[in-house]
Amino acid sequence: MSDASLHFQSIAELAALLEAKTITSVQLTEAVIARTQAVEERVKAFNSYDAADALAQAAASDARRAAGQALGPLDGIPIGIKDVIAVTGQPLTASSKMLANFVSPYDATVTQKLKKAGAVIWGRLNLDEFAMGSSTENSAFHTTRNPYDLERVPGGSSGGSAAALAAGEAIATLGSDTGGSIRQPAALCNVVGLKPTYGLVSRYGLIAFASSLDQIGPFNRTVEDAAITLQAIAGYDENDSTSVKIEIPDYRAALKEKKGPWRIGIPKEYFGEGLDPEVAAAVEKAVSFYEKMGCEIKNVSLPHTEYGVGVYYIIATAECSSNLSRYDGIRYGHRSAEAKDVVDLYYKSRAEGFGPEVKRRIILGTYVLSSGYYDAYYLRAQKVRTLIRQDFLNAYQEVDAIITPTTPTPAFKRGAKADPLAMYLCDVYTIGVNLAGLPGISVPCGFSSGGLPIGMQLIGQPFKEADLLAIANAYDSKHDWSRRTPNL
Amino acid sequence: MKYEAVIGLEVHVQIKTQSKMFTRVAAGYGQPANTLTDPVVLALPGVLPVMNKAALDAIIKAGLLLGCDIAPVCKWDRKNYFYPDSPKNYQISQFDQPICLNGSVEIELPGPARNIQGEHKSIALTRIHLEEDVGKLNHEAFDSLVDYNRAGTPLMEIVSEPVIKSAEEAYAYLTSLRANMIYGGISDCDMEKGQLRCDANISIRPVGETKLGTKVELKNLNSISYVRDGIAHEIQRQLAVTQSGGTIVQETRDYDGQTGTSQSLRSKEMAHDYRYFPDPDLMPVKVDDAWKARIEAQCPELPFAKQTRFFTQYSLPYTLTSVLVWDRTLADYFEEAAKLAGPGKAQAVGNWIVNDLQRELGAAKLDLAETKVRPQHIADLVTLIDAGTLLNNTAKEVFVEMFATGEPPASIVARKGLAAAPTDTAELEGWCRDAIAANAKSVAEFKAGKESAINGLKGPIMKASKGKANPKLVDETLRRLLAEG
Numbered sequence: 007m008s009d010a011s012l013h014f015q016s017i018a019e020l021a022a023l024l025e026a027k028t029i030t031s032v033q034l035t036e037a038v039i040a041r042t043q044a045v046e047e048r049v050k051a052f053n054s055y056d057a058a059d060a061l062a063q064a065a066a067s068d069a070r071r072a073a074g075q076a077l078g079p080l081d082g083i084p085i086g087i088k089d090v091i092a093v094t095g096q097p098l099t100a101s102s103k104m105l106a107n108f109v110s111p112y113d114a115t116v117t118q119k120l121k122k123a124g125a126v127i128w129g130r131l132n133l134d135e136f137a138m139g140s141s142t143e144n145s146a147f148h149t150t151r152n153p154y155d156l157e158r159v160p161g162g163s164s165g166g167s168a169a170a171l172a173a174g175e176a177i178a179t180l181g182s183d184t185g186g187s188i189r190q191p192a193a194l195c196n197v198v199g200l201k202p203t204y205g206l207v208s209r210y211g212l213i214a215f216a217s218s219l220d221q222i223g224p225f226n227r228t229v230e231d232a233a234i235t236l237q238a239i240a241g242y243d244e245n246d247s248t249s250v251k252i253e254i255p256d257y258r259a260a261l262k263e264k265k266g267p268w269r270i271g272i273p274k275e276y277f278g279e280g281l282d283p284e285v286a287a288a289v290e291k292a293v294s295f296y297e298k299m300g301c302e303i304k305n306v307s308l309p310h311t312e313y314g315v316g317v318y319y320i321i322a323t324a325e326c327s328s329n330l331s332r333y334d335g336i337r338y339g340h341r342s343a344e345a346k347d348v349v350d351l352y353y354k355s356r357a358e359g360f361g362p363e364v365k366r367r368i369i370l371g372t373y374v375l376s377s378g379y380y381d382a383y384y385l386r387a388q389k390v391r392t393l394i395r396q397d398f399l400n401a402y403q404e405v406d407a408i409i410t411p412t413t414p415t416p417a418f419k420r421g422a423k424a425d426p427l428a429m430y431l432c433d434v435y436t437i438g439v440n441l442a443g444l445p446g447i448s449v450p451c452g453f454s455s456g457g458l459p460i461g462m463q464l465i466g467q468p469f470k471e472a473d474l475l476a477i478a479n480a481y482d483s484k485h486d487w488s489r490r491t492p493n494l
Numbered sequence: 495m496k497y498e499a500v501i502g503l504e505v506h507v508q509i510k511t512q513s514k515m516f517t518r519v520a521a522g523y524g525q526p527a528n529t530l531t532d533p534v535v536l537a538l539p540g541v542l543p544v545m546n547k548a549a550l551d552a553i554i555k556a557g558l559l560l561g562c563d564i565a566p567v568c569k570w571d572r573k574n575y576f577y578p579d580s581p582k583n584y585q586i587s588q589f590d591q592p593i594c595l596n597g598s599v600e601i602e603l604p605g606p607a608r609n610i611q612g613e614h615k616s617i618a619l620t621r622i623h624l625e626e627d628v629g630k631l632n633h634e635a636f637d638s639l640v641d642y643n644r645a646g647t648p649l650m651e652i653v654s655e656p657v658i659k660s661a662e663e664a665y666a667y668l669t670s671l672r673a674n675m676i677y678g679g680i681s682d683c684d685m686e687k688g689q690l691r692c693d694a695n696i697s698i699r700p701v702g703e704t705k706l707g708t709k710v711e712l713k714n715l716n717s718i719s720y721v722r723d724g725i726a727h728e729i730q731r732q733l734a735v736t737q738s739g740g741t742i743v744q745e746t747r748d749y750d751g752q753t754g755t756s757q758s759l760r761s762k763e764m765a766h767d768y769r770y771f772p773d774p775d776l777m778p779v780k781v782d783d784a785w786k787a788r789i790e791a792q793c794p795e796l797p798f799a800k801q802t803r804f805f806t807q808y809s810l811p812y813t814l815t816s817v818l819v820w821d822r823t824l825a826d827y828f829e830e831a832a833k834l835a836g837p838g839k840a841q842a843v844g845n846w847i848v849n850d851l852q853r854e855l856g857a858a859k860l861d862l863a864e865t866k867v868r869p870q871h872i873a874d875l876v877t878l879i880d881a882g883t884l885l886n887n888t889a890k891e892v893f894v895e896m897f898a899t900g901e902p903p904a905s906i907v908a909r910k911g912l913a914a915a916p917t918d919t920a921e922l923e924g925w926c927r928d929a930i931a932a933n934a935k936s937v938a939e940f941k942a943g944k945e946s947a948i949n950g951l952k953g954p955i956m957k958a959s960k961g962k963a964n965p966k967l968v969d970e971t972l973r974r975l976l977a978e979g
Contacts, residue, residue, distance in 0.1 A: 092540045105539060112533050114540060211540040217774035246542050247776050325774055328572050331583035332537040336640070348638070352576055375574070375769035384771060 009491040012037040013174035016489075017231040020177060021079040024071065031071075031082025034177075035064035035126055038084045042129075042175040045494050048156055050148050051170035053089045054097050055129030060084060063126040070124065079234050081124025086176035088167045089130040090137055091222065092211035093117050096127075100213050101145035102135045104333045104340045104359035114211020115246065116180060116222050116239045123238040128176055132166030135361045136330065137187055137215040139163050140432040141423065144363045149420060152195060153492035154458055158417040161191030161432075164225070168195035171225045172492055178235050179225040184215050185318050186412075186436025188223045189448035193412035193461025196450045198226045198478075198488055200236060201436075203469045204443035205250035207236075208243030214329040216322035217248075219440040228488055229449060229479040233257035236471060255472045261483075264476035270296050271306035271405035276435055282415040288452035288460040289411045295481055296409070306401040306408065310394045314437045315430055317394065320374050320387035321441075327371025333359060366426065395442040398465070407477050408465040410435050412448040416458035435463060445471050447478050450487035459487075495700050497736065499729045500707065501664055502620075502656035502695040503721075505671060506649055507681045508627060508688070509552045514646035515626040516543030516586060516776075521648070523687045527641040535646045537581035542775050545570075549648035552680045553593055553624045554781060554789045556650060559678050559796060562597030562622060564786055569778040574769040578640050579628040587651075589770040592623035593781070599654070599674070600798050601666040609813045614798070617667050618655040625649050644688070650680075656695065656706060661726040668692060668718045669820075673797050677822045685717050692721050697742070698732045707732075708742040712749050713759065720751035727754060800825055808832060808840035817848045823862050827869055834873035842876045846893070854897045866900025875903040882964040888912050913962065919971075922963060926971045929954045940976060948972055 012020070012034055023029045039057045046052060067082035076082075087093060090100050092110040094117075099105045113121070120127060134144035142150040142165030150165040152158040153173040160169040164181030168191035171179050181188040183201035192199025200223045207222045214220060224235035237258060242251040272293065277286060297303050335341035335355030342354030360368070374383035401408060412435060423429040439446035445468070448461040466474030482488055514521050517534035534541045557564050571589035597619040605612035629645035631638050652671065658664050672683040672690060683690040692715045697707035712728050715721040727749070732742050744762040749755075795803070797819040804815045804825075818825045828847050832840040851872070855865060875893065878884040884892065884907060892906050907913055929951045930937055936950035948969070955968050 090540070098539055100539065108539065110538070110540075112538070112541075210542050213539045214775075245544060247544050248542075248774070324771060328574050328584050328769070328771070331574060331576065332539075332581065334576065334578075334583055336578050337536055337581065338538070348578055349576075372769065375771055377767045377769070380769075380771070 008486070008489055009174070011041070011174065013041040013177070014227075014491050015177070016227045017079060017083055017178055017234050018228065020083060021081075021234075024082050025076070027071070031064035031067040031126060032061060034082065035060050035084050035128070038128065038174075038176060041173075042170075045153075045173050046175060048151060048494065049153055049169050049173045049175065050150050051131055051160075051166040051173065051175055052086075053099055053101060053130045053132050053147055053166070056096070060126050060128045067124050067126065077122070077124035078238075080120065080238055082126060083124075083177050084126040084128040085120060085235075086129045086131050086167060086170050086179035087117065087127060088133055088164050088179070088181045090133060090182055090213040091116060091180055093127055093130075097130055098213070099130070099147075100136045101133045101142075101147055102359065102361065102364070103146045104356075106146070106340065108338055112211065115208035115243045117211060119239050119241075120180075125238070129170070131164070131170055131179060131181075133187075134163035134165070135364050136213065136326070137163040137182055137184055137220075138326070138363050138367055140186070140190055140429050141418075141420070142166060143420060144361055146361050152417045153494055154196065155417065158419050158458070159194070161194035161413070161417065163187040163191075164199075165191045167225050168192050168197055168199065171195070171197045171227065173494060174491065178227075178231060180222060180239070181225055182212055182215075182220055182222050183436075183440065184219045184221075184322060185440050186433035188225065189412050189436050189439075189446055189461070189463055190432060192225055192448040193450075193463075194417040194459060196459030196461075196488065196490060196492070198229055198232050198450070198482065199448045199461075200224055200226075200232045200471075200475075201439060201446045202236060202240065202471060203445045204440075205248055206240050206252075206445070206469060206471065208241075208246040208249045210243055210245040214325075216325040217329060218325060219318075219322055221440075229447070229475055229482040230258065230261060232447065233261055233475045233479070236475070240471075250469070252469055257472055257475055260472035260476050261479045264473060266477070266480060267300035267302065268296070268406040268473075268477055269302045269304060269404065270477070271304050271401050271408040273306050273308045273311070273401070273408055273410060275308050275311035276410035280414050280431070280434070281411060282454075284454045285411045285413070285415060285460050289409065289462045292451045292462050292481060293409060295484070299480065304405055306405055308394075308397040308401060308438065310390060310397050311438060313390050314394060314441060315434055317387045317390045317441060318433075318437045319370065319430065320383050321391065323367045323371030324375050324384050325371065327368045327375065330360075330364065330368055335359070363426065391441045394438055398438070398442045398444060402467050406467070407474060410463045410465065412436065412461035412463040416454045416456070416460055439463075439465055444468060445474050447474060449478050449482050450490075451481070451485070452487060497698045497733055498701050499659060499725075500656045500697050500699060501658035501660075501725060503654045503658060503664060503667060504693045504695070505652040505654075505668065506691040507556075507652060507675055507683060508690070509549050509648035509650060510679070510681050511546055511548045511552065511648050513546055513548075515546050515549055515624070515648040516646060519646075521646075522643070523689075525643055527639070528643060530643040531645075535581065535642055543586060543773075545776060545779070546648060549624060550593070550779065550781075551789055552648070552678075553622060553650050554786065555678050555793060556652075556675065556680050557594030557597060557622055558786070558790055558793050559674055560594075560597040560599060560619060560622070562594035562619065564781055565591060565593050565595060566782070567591065567778050567780050568593040570773040570776040571770045572773045573625075575766050577628070578638070579631050579645070581629065581642060581645055585625055585628065586773055586776070587625035588623035591778075592621040593779075594622035595620075597622070599667055599671050601663065601670045602798070603666055604662060609811070611812045611816075615663070617663070618657055620653040620655050622650055622652045625651060656697075661722045661729070664694065664725050665718060665722040668721055670797070672718070673820050677794050677796060691716075694721065694725050694728070696725060696728045696732070698729060698736065708744050710742065710744070711746040712756065713746060714748050714750075716751060720749065723751060723754060724749035724756070727756060731756070794822070808844070810841060810844050814841070814844040814848050817852070818844065821862075827862060831869035831872040834870055835876045836873075839873075839876050839880060842879070843872055846872050846876065850890070850893050851897075854894070858897075865897065867897050871896055871900075871903060878903055878907065882966045883907065883913055885961075885965070919967075922959075922967060923971055923975070925955045925958045925963065926951075926968065926975055928958065930972070930975060937976065948976075
């Protein structure tokens with residue numbers, strides 16, 4: 007179905023209504039709050055939200071607009087934030103018992119940028135604890151439901167961000183993507199999810215999972231909205247040494263200027279065993295669309311793909327084992343009441359504060375960095391990572407973008423992947439993009455016979471988000487998949 | 495069997511920068527607990543480090559001063575270990591690509607006497623790397639409290655090769671290293687404030703053996719004297735163990751300078767696995783020739799080079815240089831005063847500074863910067879003495895007055911009527927003629943060739959002039975008159 011209520015409109019549409027003064031930000035925010043209050047009990051996308059605070063921001067936006075000082079397309083638009091991105095005065099929990107009572111005293115750079123763009127910062131969205139997982143079942147607080155089937159998972163780790171947007175509980179949301187944590191839930195919840203090139207968006211204020219892989223990105227209803235949101239959050243930040251000093255183009259303008267036709271690559275390694283036939287069929291239909299619009303479709307090879315998951319679980323766990331050391335119960339966060347001395351305090355606080363998946367990864371990461379194992383695991387993984395990146399760069403000699411399924415299957419049932427390894431394989435198509443530091447976007451491209459959303463992934467060249475968005479928009483603007491809404 | 499000691503020192507030196515190593519918050523000492531903190535220092539969720547370029551400038555300078563090779567590329571690594579003084583539970587450091595390699599520290603060993611220059615040696619360095627300091631734990635009766643003011647302060651680790659042979663050499667090494675760092679403006683190296691800290695790796699081996707013995711790491715050497723005493727104690731301990739048939743255990747020992755004893759902290763088996771890996775939050779740093787050249791231009795002359803120059807340029811004796819050159823501000827002060835006083839007066843200037851000024855400063859517990867005595871005062875004082883206007887004895891009195899008030903010496907002399915001689919040479923000549931007339935015996939002896947007999951004439955003249963006669967002028971006048979008749 008397709009619901010035209012305010013809370014299901016795109017940023018572009020709402021920005022026009024706000025600019026025409028047909029609606030106010032307060033009206034829009036009230037609509038989003040009302041929708042959230044109506045469906046949140048079933049969807050459980052939020053860890054917390056502060057309606058009064060959102061309405062105050064909306065009122066400030068309306069006042070700006072009335073004074074002729076509107077800030078742009080995001081001014082007055084309620085945007086939900088994954089609960090790993092810092093917002094001053096708001097909880098910052100990472101969906102972990104460890105940080106259940108932590109309130110951030112500072113803003114992430116992306117939060118600052120959204121505030122400067124006039125956005126209404128709206129709610130704290132659920133995730134797999136510390137962004138480790140693919141279903142939000144690893145949240146210490148509750149499992150978020152897929153709005154298209156409440157018995158199924160929304161994906162993860164940014165499951166709350168995807169589900170809230172799909173359910174009309176926000177107009178856009180931010181997530182973070184370390185191995186697919188934006189694209190995979192976007193595909194499972196029928197929304198657009200963009201993971202920018204590593205270094206395009208500042209990580210300052212994003213709770214680190216794996217520093218060399220993490221990247222913040224937006225969830226949106228349309229590719230055009232993704233361009234608008236990326237515009238606001240991209241750019242060099244002196245607080246993040248890994249952010250890159252480059253000229254930021256006008257992404258929204260690029261959607262119209264860049265018309266193709268493009269050369270699009272199909273990597274055979276992404277269409278093999280384990281891929282659901284309905285997903286394969288939907289992606290192949292999208293390929294046909296591009297072919298019909300005059301694009302050149304080429305087979306490409308990414309021969310080191312099979313090592314992606316292994317390499318990822320060495321590098322990501324190594325980095326997380328160190329990144330999560332700071333949660334020790336000394337300065338903030340969960341502190342065991344039972345501890346006898348400082349070592350006991352570490353053991354008990356961390357044993358009580360972290361969930362099983364987080365512990366599993368800390369242990370794995372500690373192991374691969376240990377003296378005597380470092381060369382065999384971490385160093386070798388870094389070398390293979392270089393090969394994986396080189397695979398993509400080789401392919402880009404021949405093509406402008408690569409198309410793959412985002413996930414092997416549509417959303418699975420809660421509890422269906424109790425085996426960690428089965429869960430890890432959910433990200434088999436998305437992990438390579440993080441390892442190679444590339445931009446990737448998941449765009450809705452159909453539904454399964456069971457009514458579950460299917461997403462395709464387009465992978466672009468480093469820092470060429472303008473081209474990637476234009477390619478994605480060529481499809482999205484001619485299809486209505488992403489504008490369909492769940493029957494809640 | 496004769497044994498020799500082999501010692502390597504790991505010296506941590508805090509770099510004097512405005513802000514901390516990886517964030518903007520101020521670095522400093524003596525502030526209320528946990529006021530020099532921000533989200534990065536406290537390792538709040540989501541924060542990232544950003545390198546302080548001034549700290550890198552400083553370590554490059556340290557490397558250039560000590561003749562190190564500056565790596566064209568260095569990187570940052572995480573050293574992982576849990577301790578409450580380390581907010582992230584990892585320390586950002588440099589593991590396998592430090593910024594400075596090789597280099598050396600020139601030292602002077604004690605000479606056979608205080609006034610004789612000792613032997614010089616060069617102590618080779620392995621490396622110097624940059625890292626961040628940790629916080630401080632304060633243990634109370636039932637709690638331990640942590641203060642993160644120090645956490646994140648830029649810290650250099652200077653690692654020597656195991657080539658130091660004795661506690662005295664270690665002492666000389668630290669003295670020289672500290673002076674060099676202070677000279678470079680890199681650190682104040684105040685050990686009481688923890689700005690310079692030293693760990694020593696000590697082993698012994700039979701003389702002639704080339705393999706290193708089992709090493710013991712000595713920690714908590716809180717002053718340069720404790721370093722010397724601790725090392726001496728550890729060498730004796732190892733000799734005693736070895737000579738009584740025991741074996742040295744690889745361990746870390748804690749030295750207590752108050753009691754002069756040490757105890758084991760941990761054995762090799764309990765050593766940490768730091769799980770070093772490159773910090774993914776920071777980019778490697780390239781240091782190009784232009785950067786090095788910019789720092790090179792800021793490098794000052796070092797103490798030993800200055801000492802050599804002072805010997806030749808000012809003809810100073812060793813005893814004066816050995817005081818002047820170790821303190822850059824004192825040496826600069828000396829050079830300014832010597833320049834103002836003019837040629838041939840440097841040694842007198844040096845004497846006044848090293849003896850009188852230093853003594854008064856010590857008594858008043860003042861720094862050189864705090865005294866009212868400026869180089870111009872010293873130069874004027876020496877000039878007055880040299881001109882014969884001021885006698886040495888009187889000059890001491892003038893100096894004390896000058897130190898207390900900052901009044902120029904000429905003004906004190908005039909105000910107090912301390913000028914050495916009547917400017918009226920007729921009066922002086924009168925005293926001389928009287929003395930010659932009244933002391934025929936001395937005159938006869940002098941004329942017979944007994945040079946010292948002239949002193950017999952000077953006493954009565956000084957008495958007649960009430961001590962104000964200029965001895966130089968008296969001497970000249972007497973000789974002229976005696977020669978005349």
